[in-house]
Amino acid sequence: MPSMVSDEARSWIGRSQPPIHMEVTRRDIQKYAVATEQRQQKFLNGDEAPPMFLFGLLRPIVPLEGLGPDGIARDGFLPDFPLKRIMAGGTEMTYHRPLRPGDKLIATKTLADIQEKQGGTGPLIFVSYDLTVETEDGEVVVEERSTRIIR
Amino acid sequence: MSARFDAITVGDALPERAFTASNVSLFLYNAAIWNAHRIHYDAPYTTDVEKHPAVVIDGPLQGDWMSQCVLDWIGEDGALVKFQYANRRASYLGETLKTVGRVTAKDDAAKTVTMELGVQNEAGDVIAPGSAVVRFGG
Numbered sequence: 001m002p003s004m005v006s007d008e009a010r011s012w013i014g015r016s017q018p019p020i021h022m023e024v025t026r027r028d029i030q031k032y033a034v035a036t037e038q039r040q041q042k043f044l045n046g047d048e049a050p051p052m053f054l055f056g057l058l059r060p061i062v063p064l065e066g067l068g069p070d071g072i073a074r075d076g077f078l079p080d081f082p083l084k085r086i087m088a089g090g091t092e093m094t095y096h097r098p099l100r101p102g103d104k105l106i107a108t109k110t111l112a113d114i115q116e117k118q119g120g121t122g123p124l125i126f127v128s129y130d131l132t133v134e135t136e137d138g139e140v141v142v143e144e145r146s147t148r149i150i151r
Numbered sequence: 152m153s154a155r156f157d158a159i160t161v162g163d164a165l166p167e168r169a170f171t172a173s174n175v176s177l178f179l180y181n182a183a184i185w186n187a188h189r190i191h192y193d194a195p196y197t198t199d200v201e202k203h204p205a206v207v208i209d210g211p212l213q214g215d216w217m218s219q220c221v222l223d224w225i226g227e228d229g230a231l232v233k234f235q236y237a238n239r240r241a242s243y244l245g246e247t248l249k250t251v252g253r254v255t256a257k258d259d260a261a262k263t264v265t266m267e268l269g270v271q272n273e274a275g276d277v278i279a280p281g282s283a284v285v286r287f288g289g
Contacts, residue, residue, distance in 0.1 A: 028183070035179035036215045037170060039223055050222070051231055052215035056184030070201070071187035088210055090237035095230070 004123060005114055009079035016110040017077050022057050024049060026101040032056060049099035054133065054142055057099075058107055077111065081125055081150055089126065089147030096141055105141060107133045112145070125150040155228040156287040159264055165224045165252030170216050172208050172244060180212050205245060210238030213248065213270045213279045220250040220268060221283045229287040232263070236281030242272055255282075262287045 026046035032053050033043040042048045062073045078086070099105070108131070115126040131144040172180075174192070181191045189196045190207040197203050214236040221231060242248060249271045256265040268281035 031179070031183045035176060035183045036212065036219070037176070038219065040226075050215065051218050051234055052211060055211045055214075056186075059185045061185060067187055071189040071193075073187075088238055090235060091211075091214065092233070092235035094233050098230075 004082050004116055004125060006080075009081060010114060012079045012111050013114055014110065014112075016108055020058065020060075020107040020109075022105045022107060024057065024099050024101055024103040024105065028057075029053060029099075029101065046101060051093065051095055051098070053099060054093075054144075057105075058131070077109065077129075078127065078148070078150075079111075079114075083123065083125055083150045085151050087149045087151065089128075089149045091144060091146040094143045096139075096143075099141065103141070104136050105133050106136065107131060119151065122151060153228070153262065153287050156262055156264070159254060159257060161254050161257055163254040165220050165254075165266065165268075167249055167251050168216070168220060168223070169247050169249050171247045172212070174206070174244065177206065177208065177212075177244065180209060184209075184211070203241065203243065205243035208242045208244065208246070208248070210279070213238060213242070214281065216248065216250050217252075217268045217270055217279065217281045218283070220252045221266065221285060224252070225285050225287075229264070229285040231283060232286050233284035234281070235283070236268070236279055238279045240272075240276070240278040242270075242278055247273055248278075252283075 029046035029049045038044055038050055043050050060073055067073055110130045112130045113128045117124045126147055126149055128145060128147045132140060133142040134140045178192050190201050190203060191209060194206050197206050217236055218234055251271055252266050252268045254264055254266050264285050266283050268283060269277040270279040272278050
């Protein structure tokens with residue numbers, strides 16, 4: 001069977017996105033804590049961010065015209081594949097310390113790997129990303145490995 | 152030293168918690184994470200265009216709920232060091248989801264506890280499996 005991953009697509013492995021700069025605010029933590037029904041006061045007060053708060057912090061803020069009719073921001077960090085339907089796979093996070101208000105962080109995302117597999121309903125492509133979140137002083141705060149499944 | 156760590160046994164169940172998202176809570180969640188995907192707030196679009204049976208509960212929100220299962224269990228006695236999850240099946244507004252967890256391993260030297268986690272639908276199917284590692288203070 002011919003590969004669904006072209007040489008051009010394969011050349012994306014090891015490529016990194018421009019670093020994202022983020023600032024953690026108490027108000028953003030509080031909003032997140034209420035919306036996710038947190039029970040601990042440190043989260044509701046915004047003294048410390050719940051672990052999954054990072055997911056929202058990393059989402060891109062694009063102009064309205066950058067959103068499709070479905071409301072999704074077009075994501076440029078994916079090579080072109082013959083398969084088009086994108087699903088979230090798994091996410092694994094390693095936490096070195098919690099995020100707190102005032103943290104100024106830099107996130108760098110690298111396309112780590114592309115794998116082809118044969119699924120029960122047809123071919124699948126697994127694209128995995130490594131994300132490192134560190135302070136401006138270079139202290140690594142969170143590391144993440146995430147996978148997208150294209151079918 | 153850590154009576155809390157010593158009292159934990161492989162097989163221990165974490166307290167379960169039920170979550171029932173509402174239109175309001177889903178709106179606030181998607182606003183907080185800055186997600187405009189219409190399947191999370193626009194019911195006619197969700198059913199007519201993307202052919203879901205109802206408004207979709209975000210996968211990462213279920214991941215958060217699973218992490219709370221661990222965080223509320225450890226309180227201030229430990230810290231979450233690893234957390235992993237995957238969304239296997241969609242769930243929809245109106246469903247009540249339940250977070251579950253169970254201790255699967257304990258490392259006395261490292262003072263860590265490993266647990267498997269899950270989000271269950273009302274039928275009892277695990278729609279999002281996960282796992283976590285917690286380190287206890289000594």
